[in-house]
Amino acid sequence: MTIKLTDLESGVLGVIRQQQPCSTYAVRRAFARSPTREWSDSAGSIYPAIARLVRLGLIRARARKADARGRRDLCLTKKGEDALRRWITCLDAASSTPDPVRTRLHFLELLETSRERAGFLKRAEVLTRVAIAETRAFLKEERAHAEIDYWASLGGLYQLEARLKWLKRVAAALNLP
Amino acid sequence: MTIKLTDLESGVLGVIRQQQPCSTYAVRRAFARSPTREWSDSAGSIYPAIARLVRLGLIRARARKADARGRRDLCLTKKGEDALRRWITCLDAASSTPDPVRTRLHFLELLETSRERAGFLKRAEVLTRVAIAETRAFLKEERAHAEIDYWASLGGLYQLEARLKWLKRVAAALNLP
DNA sequence: ATCCCCATGTAAATTGTTACATGATTCG
DNA sequence: CGAATCATGTAACAATTTACATGGGGAT
Numbered sequence: 001m002t003i004k005l006t007d008l009e010s011g012v013l014g015v016i017r018q019q020q021p022c023s024t025y026a027v028r029r030a031f032a033r034s035p036t037r038e039w040s041d042s043a044g045s046i047y048p049a050i051a052r053l054v055r056l057g058l059i060r061a062r063a064r065k066a067d068a069r070g071r072r073d074l075c076l077t078k079k080g081e082d083a084l085r086r087w088i089t090c091l092d093a094a095s096s097t098p099d100p101v102r103t104r105l106h107f108l109e110l111l112e113t114s115r116e117r118a119g120f121l122k123r124a125e126v127l128t129r130v131a132i133a134e135t136r137a138f139l140k141e142e143r144a145h146a147e148i149d150y151w152a153s154l155g156g157l158y159q160l161e162a163r164l165k166w167l168k169r170v171a172a173a174l175n176l177p
Numbered sequence: 178m179t180i181k182l183t184d185l186e187s188g189v190l191g192v193i194r195q196q197q198p199c200s201t202y203a204v205r206r207a208f209a210r211s212p213t214r215e216w217s218d219s220a221g222s223i224y225p226a227i228a229r230l231v232r233l234g235l236i237r238a239r240a241r242k243a244d245a246r247g248r249r250d251l252c253l254t255k256k257g258e259d260a261l262r263r264w265i266t267c268l269d270a271a272s273s274t275p276d277p278v279r280t281r282l283h284f285l286e287l288l289e290t291s292r293e294r295a296g297f298l299k300r301a302e303v304l305t306r307v308a309i310a311e312t313r314a315f316l317k318e319e320r321a322h323a324e325i326d327y328w329a330s331l332g333g334l335y336q337l338e339a340r341l342k343w344l345k346r347v348a349a350a351l352n353l354p
Numbered sequence: 355a356t357c358c359c360c361a362t363g364t365a366a367a368t369t370g371t372t373a374c375a376t377g378a379t380t381c382g
Numbered sequence: 383c384g385a386a387t388c389a390t391g392t393a394a395c396a397a398t399t400t401a402c403a404t405g406g407g408g409a410t
Contacts, residue, residue, distance in 0.1 A: 006397075018323075025361050035308065035315045036333040037273070045398055047363055069361055069406055096214070098275030102332040109325055131212070138212045146195075148286055151350060155279040155343045156213040162339035166332045173328060202389050222370055224391055246378055246389055
C-alpha cells in the first residue's frame with residue numbers, strides 16, 4: 001500500500017528537501033515566513049507530523065553531537081523523496097486545499113526532466129480549465145435564482161482565471177512549453 | 178464571552194438563514210452543490226456542527242409532526258443572527274480560510290443597510306491591498322534567493338489581484354460605492 | 355540579571371474524515 | 383420489485399489548535 005500524505009506532511013518533506021540537513025524549527029520558520037500561510041506553523045502540528053514521517057521512514061533524523069539544545073538534522077530518505085514526488089505528480093481535482101497547484105509548484109525541482117515539469121504544468125492547466133468550465137456552468141444556473149450567491153461564486157471563477165494566467169507566466173519563465 | 182464560530186458553523190448558519198425553515202439535509206445539499214467546495218458536505222461534520230449550534234442556542238430545531246423520516250425544521254434564533262452578523266463583519270487578516278471574503282459575501286444580505294454592505298466591501302478591499310503589499314515585499318526578497326519559491330508565491334499575488342478586480346465588479350453590480 | 359528569541363516538545367480539547375447503520379420514499 | 387436518493391445520525395480514527403512546559407544563548 002502506498003503512503004498517503006497530508007498537505008502538511010508533504011510541505012514538511014518539501015521544505016526539508018530544500019534545506020537539508022535542517023532542524024524542525026527551520027521548517028517551522030519556513031512555514032511562518034510565507035505570507036499566504038499555506039501550511040500551519042504551530043509546534044503542535046509540525047512536531048507530531050515529523051515524528052510520523054520519521055516513523056514511516058520518510059525522514060532520517062540524526063542528533064547533532066555536542067548540541068546542548070538537542071537539535072536534530074533532518075534529511076529525506078529515498079522513500080521520502082519518492083513519496084514527495086508522488087504527491088507532486090498525483091495532482092487531481094479532488095484536492096481539498098485552496099490551491100493544490102501552488103503548494104506543489106514550490107517543489108517542482110524534484111522533478112528532474114523538463115518533460116516531467118512541463119507535464120505537471122500541463123496537468124495543472126487542464127485541471128484549471130475543467131474547473132473553469134464547471135464554475136461557468138454553475139454560475140449560469142445560479143444567476144437565475146440567487147443574486148448574491150452568483151456574485152460570491154464569481155469570485156471563484158476570477159481565482160481560477162488568475163491561476164491560468166499565472167501558470168502561463170510560470171511556464172514561460174521556466175522555459176517549458 | 179462572545180461565541181467564536183468556525184467557518185463551517187458560520188456557513189451552516191448562513192445557509193439556514195437563506196432557506197429557513199429547512200432541514201439539515203438541505204444544508205448538506207447546498208454545500209455539496211458549490212463547485213468551490215467552500216464547506217465540507219460530509220454528514221460527520223454537519224450533523225455534529227448543527228447539534229453544537231442548537232446547544233449554543235443559535236439555531237432552533239422543531240420536529241415536523243407526522244413526518245415519518247423525523248425531519249426537523251431549522252431556523253436561526255436572534256442570537257444566531259447576531260453571531261452570523263458578527264462573523265461577517267469581523268473580517269480580519271488572521272482568517273485561516275483560503276478566501277474569507279468570498280465565504281462571507283454569500284451572506285451579505287444579512288447586513289441591512291447599503292452603508293454596512295459598502296463597509297464590508299471596503300474592509301475587504303483594504304485587507305486585500307495590505308496583503309498585496311506584503312506579498313510584493315516578500316517576493317522582492319524571495320526572488321533573490323529561491324527561484325522556484327518566487328514563482329510559486331507569485332501565484333498568491335495573482336490570486337489577490339484577482340480578488341481586488343472581483344471586489345470592484347461586485348461593488349459596481351450591487352450599486353455600492 | 356533579565357528579557358526575548360531559539361528550540362525542543364507534550365496534553366487536552368476540538369474538529370473533521372471515513373465508513374457504517376437505519377429506514378423512508380421515489381422512480382423506472 | 384429493486385435501485386437510487388432522501389434523511390437521520392454515530393463510531394472510530396486522524397489531525398489540528400491552543401496552551402503549556404522546559405531550558406540554552408545572546409543582547410541591553
